[in-house]
Amino acid sequence: MARKTYRNVVVGLDIGSNKVASAAGEITFDGAVNVLGICNVPSTGLRRGNVIDLEDTAHAIDDCLNELERLCGINIASARIGFSGAGISSLSNRAVVAVGNPGEEIRSEDVERVMHAAKMVPIPADRSIIQMLPRQFIVDGYDGVADAVGMAGSRLEVETTLITASHTAVQNLIKSVVRTGLQIKDLNPNALLTGESVLTPAEKEMGVVLVDIGGGTTDISIYERGTLAFNSTLPVGGEHITRDLAVGLRTTVEGANRIKEQHGCVNIESEESKEIEVTSMHGQEVRSVSLHVIASIIQPRVQEILELVQSELFRAGMIGIPPGGMVLTGGTSNLGGITRLVEEYLHIPARSGVPENVSVVTDDFKKAQYAAVIGALLYDSKTATSDVSLEQELMDSWLGRIILWFKDLFR
Structure with missing residues (x-):
């Protein structure tokens, strides 16, 4: 069914390895963005950012858009699509x-x-x-x-x-979106969209490294002179940490992911006393595990990711430390102590990046995992044109509604 978007409302869609996220925002007269709502649903149709099941991916996209429509009271016609992986x-x-x-x-x-x-x-x-x-x-x-x-x-x-x-990977992504009836306004790499929401103009101008650690991939970007100068994608991300925890703690992947999100940390020395309960894989045994053990499982994988990031920066020809340091974003950047580990391991100043420069109804929207989808709204605020038809414009006034009534009467 064809979709229709209200005037001044833009929609962003982030198609990730583990989830599909969507956001709707209203662009004000001064170009600011008010976030109306954000939704995300699990997705099993992608692996490391590449589509492996068209139907599952399309189903996740459709569910996510339908939920956003119900939340915001809008009918979505088109969206800006952000993606990672695909050998970018x-x-x-x-x-x-x-x-x-x-x-x-x-x-x-x-x-x-x-x-x-x-x-x-x-x-x-x-x-x-x-x-x-x-x-x-x-x-x-x-x-x-x-x-x-x-x-x-x-x-x-x-x-x-x-x-x-990869031409094939991009075409499969487009096919998944088209199956939902959604019109693609544009297709952008997440590195570009994330930079819009978490980086400051000064960081972009002086030079900064942006590392977006997602579910199945890690995006590495270098910004210089106000624009994106380098981008590459690594086929490793948060889901690898989840599987490490599942194996190390002998629990389910779902349980391991919950532990990572609620108690994940990388600082082994400072995490020793507190313990949490872990359910066994078959669900019949519960045992206590210290945060020290959890950190000892997570830290080696994070260090491996950082080594790969460093190799990519060398390949890009980056010499020395950029003035803006390194900004970490994506869901995995929520791990406790990760910025400190980056500073000690790579000897570079680091900070966590969350969406800025937007008005939100709740601080829950200002999370690192929503950086790309909010970035799509901000990117659109600079280039978007009105999606409102003449009839929608007329419906905004009582005189317009009378005109449309007469048009329908004499058709």
Whole structure:
């Protein structure tokens, strides 16, 4: 069934390995975002960010959207989709063109030509460019230009970051969404959306590393000069910690996940006295386990993830410590003591990142696991156009309702 969205309301959808989350927000006249509601449902249709079951994924998306519609009292027509996995990676490219009218001002057509030229880079046949981000324009050798339109010059260059992903994985994700009847407004990597909600403009400008540890994947992003300069995805995340706990504590995966969310910690030295009850796998035995034991299971896996993150940063050519340090987000960033472990293990300042710059009805929405879906709302607030039809505009006034009544009467 076709969906219809109310005026000034935007919707974000985060399709993750373990859950599907959706959020609706109203864009005010000054461009601010008021979050109306957030919903999430479990998903078993993806593994490490890649679709393995179209029907299960589509079912989870549909359930999540239906729940959001009931919560907010809206009919959803389209949404901005955020995703991870799919072999996401980035590459840098530079292109140059001659301005069409040398000596006169640069036109939008010149910018389009240089951006198109920047896309002309050889990539494997099984990969697609899903996002192109201009880092800066260079006009006649003068760099640091954010918007070249209207400037005088004869030579226009651009430095870009190209985000690529597996063509097959992206197509399967799109097929899952289309089966629900939802229109895809745009498809964006979570690294871009998460940066909108948890990073400050100063961090983006000076340089910062953003690490989003999700259920099945970990996204690593480097921001410089106000934009995304590097992005890659690791096929490891919070579900690996959950399975480590299930094996180490001899309990179910569901029980291990509950323990991770409620008592998960990585600081072995400080967690010794408190004990929690753990139910055995068959459910007939309950025993006490100290937080020290839980931390001793979780910490090695987190250290492994950090080592992989460090390797990716070396591969990206990052030398030294960025001024903004490292920002951790995603559900796994809620583990107790994880920022301290990052600082001690990687020797880099770290903080936890939660969604900011939005108005929420409850602080429960300002959680790290909702960073991507709230980021989709913030991203939309900069580019969104009204989804309201003329009839919806008329319905907002008593005179409009009379006009529509007469239109229906004489059809």
